[in-house]
Amino acid sequence: MAEQSVSWIPSWMDSAFLVPFALRSGDHEWRGARPGEADWPAVAEGLRRAQEALREMPVRRIVEAVDAVAEQWAKRDFPPRQRVVRDASVVTGMSEETINRSLDGELGTLRAESLLAALERELGDPEVLDGFRPDAHLRGSTRAIGPRTVLAVFSGNAPGLPARTLVRALLVKATMIAKIPAREPNFTAAFLRTLHEVEPVLADSVLATYWDRDDEATMAAALEHADAVIAYGGDEACAAIRAKVGPHQIYEEHAHKLSFGVVSEDYVSLHGVAEVARRIAVDCSDLDQQACLSPQVYLVTGSQAPAVARQVARAMRLAAEDCPPGTIDVEDATVLQHRRLVAEWRAASTASGEVWSSDGLEWTVVLDDTLLPLSGAGNRVARIVAVPRLADVVDLVRPYARHLQNVALGAVGDEFWRTAEDLALLGVSRVTAPGEMARVSMAWRHDGLPRISGLLRWCDVEQHPEATT
Structure with missing residues (x-):
């Protein structure tokens, strides 16, 4: 995709499957692309292969890669950040200093120390995401498995809002379909471009794009291929998404507060x-x-x-x-x-x-x-x-x-x-x-619920001679 696109398209995706769109705010316009209505099965297959590669990556390597990206984005003179700040100011009306301070706070939660603290608080041993680990309470071993694909529907105008949810999904080795917020559409793709430079496997696990709220066909297609759904928005918007979620899908929402x-x-x-x-x-x-x-x-x-x-x-x-x-x-x-x-x-x-x-x-x-x-x-x-x-x-x-x-x-x-x-x-x-x-930390249980372990299912090995004690 072009440098200024608000979409992030994984490198494995054929451009023939993409349909262009434009997002407008007053006199300003941003362009992107999304899969055509008939092409979502190909997207799902690509995400399945991407997750196979993601599963092989140790969780601590994921933490290191995100930390490296956050370190670059923490610098106010980092060119991609400067572009995002300018564009976000146009869309949201916020001053550039306000946006910079927001990004300072958000990016600070993505450093290695913060990510490991969140993982340890919710999981005890982060390496349960890599394979079976000894569990003294179980007198055996346990393993945490994330969803194959998370659909995240973002809204609002808080700069950098998608970062935490995006990173949480990657930490549990889930791929993501991200519907970017119309009120601040530039951050996600720009952040993922930097992530691709640091660790392509992680960035190629994400498709970030946009569709209108009334585009039921695209929403249904994305939802069909998701094992978990995370929704941001007002009570009415979240209720509309909740009504579409199946009993087999994990659902998490951040509604009016x-x-x-x-x-x-x-x-x-x-x-x-x-x-x-x-x-x-x-x-x-x-x-x-x-x-x-x-x-x-x-x-x-x-x-x-x-x-x-x-x-x-x-x-x-x-x-x-x-x-x-x-x-x-x-x-x-x-x-x-x-x-x-x-x-x-x-x-x-x-x-x-x-x-x-x-x-x-x-x-x-x-x-x-x-x-x-x-x-x-x-x-x-x-x-x-x-x-x-x-x-x-x-x-x-x-x-x-x-x-x-x-x-x-x-x-x-x-x-x-x-x-x-x-x-x-x-x-x-x-x-x-x-x-x-x-100034919230990554370890805060957002809206009172665990946002990392809440995406997981577990497998225990107990009462077996091979179990680790």
Whole structure:
């Protein structure tokens, strides 16, 4: 494929099987290719042969190859990364600095130490992916086997989003059909081109391309040849994919999620109002607050909320100077202006409410005493809501339990652990410190489930004279 293609086509695939397509964003257009409707059986056969080669590769060699690619991509002056950053800025509207910071975080999780930590956490011994290994609990041996082919349907505009899922599939020696996200289509193919230079067997285990959401024929063809399906998107989009998955297929989804932060009086006293505000501003500014990991609201207990909110306004201004926010399209700008008007009306109607904002739409801080319905955030809006006690927080967010994901918990001592326990039981899958909401590790069990071992089946050898004890 041409260097600027948004598709990655394995080197074994005959170009006669490919149909060109164009992805458009405003005045910009990116081109790629995908298999024709009748050619997916040939794709499946090629992926079967690719997996035979992949199975022969030791898992530690896979880790080394991914690490080598991540090392190159970690450099901001790496030409393929620079092209991806420019193109992603055009499509998403995010500033290049915002995208670079996102890639810094994502690529850091793909280094060897991080990958091995994730494997060891979920599998104990990573080499169970290579063959039978002694298992003392079994008094025998065990072996982990990944799916033959994973179909991954990506969505969203977070730069580098496909990297973790792609690498997880390769670690369990699965080939992949990747439907790239229309909102950020350039990263996957560019990353795979570098991977091909480092280790062709890995890159040739992946077909990355695009088809429209309403292209049922292509979706059905790709789904037919998958043993596992991983879906990203809103609740409705994920439900539509889930309905197509067969009982013989592993299914994993990352649907609509909500995240929030909370800080206690003791936490503010320990770290100071200005530092706590800085951390809140970081969480509300990272990725322009577009990720599921971003907070929709920050709850501040006791009497500190007004002081914290005032300092958050200052910190949001400084954050915007340090890492400029992106451009906002007309629809989002209208929504944001409406949110500001509602917040200003509420502030004028209450004794404790207040609103601070930039002259433009770069950032907004709202102080309120009521937790309004949570439906998502975006565009650097820091909502600070005063609550009486930390013990009240769980009951306040209980209506959103099904969608809760990531919580920044600013608390100390026993109060921290009591609240963390309550949040875990409620359904939260990650608790972190304020200022760290967007900085997730590869070892995190994404949305509360194991994302490496969840792709595996196992074979045990026990009660046999040949078994290793």
